[in-house]
Amino acid sequence: GAGVSQSPRYKVAKRGQDVALRCDPISGHVSLFWYQQALGQGPEFLTYFQNEAQLDKSGLPSDRFFAERPEGSVSTLKIQRTQQEDSAVYLCASSLPGAYNEQFFGPGTRLTVL
Amino acid sequence: RKEVEQDPGPFNVPEGATVAFNCTYSNSASQSFFWYRQDCRKEPKLLMSVYSSGNEDGRFTAQLNRASQYISLLIRDSKLSDSATYLCVLNTWGGGNKLTFGTGTQLKVEL
DSSP: OOOOOEEEEEEEOTTTTOOEEEEEOTTTEEEEEEEEEEEEEEOOOEEEEEEEEEOOOOTTTSSEEEEEETSSOEEEEESSOOOOOOOOOEEEEOOOOSOOOOOOEEEEEEEEEO | OOSSSEOOOOOEEETOOOEEEEEEEEEEEOOOOEEEEETSSOOOEEEEEOOOOOETTEEEEEEEETTEEEEEEEEEEEEEEEEGEEEEEEOOOOSSOOEEEEEEEEHHHHH
């Protein structure tokens, strides 16, 4: 079956541009997560949705980062006024509800800010 | 101090060798533990969960020591295809099932 998909796979932005990254979770997965992975590091948590509700956004690094999931399915991570330090791979994961359920990751969007 | 600490490696081992990775964590409230595998420029994938009683899946054995806050992964008879980065991961439920990752340990299996 279809896994988590993300688009675009690669994005190059000039510093100061806004970008929008899309995530399509596995059908039926009510939990959705965004992670940021810098080069040579492990993924770091950004934010978490259960259906359309954003229950935890403690990992968002600044108010330039905004995520939404208006209909409880597709999610968009938006970064305003991109900076060079935003360059990273942005990973989306989805899971069934409840504790300890496996999170399935998408292929990520590699963002490069020039 | 990072919440999850791993030796980044790389570990270069010959095919057929046994290799062990270790990981320590600082949050004693952590409730579940995993090893994920990440191939170069790919997404992380769950390798196995880690239990206090220890668990084995083929050539892979994982162990958790809650008292020492220490997790290990043992790979026996390593294959070329085992070359990847191994991420130590924990989950503290109450935080919405978010995962906390270590930096990862890079393994290179050579002929």
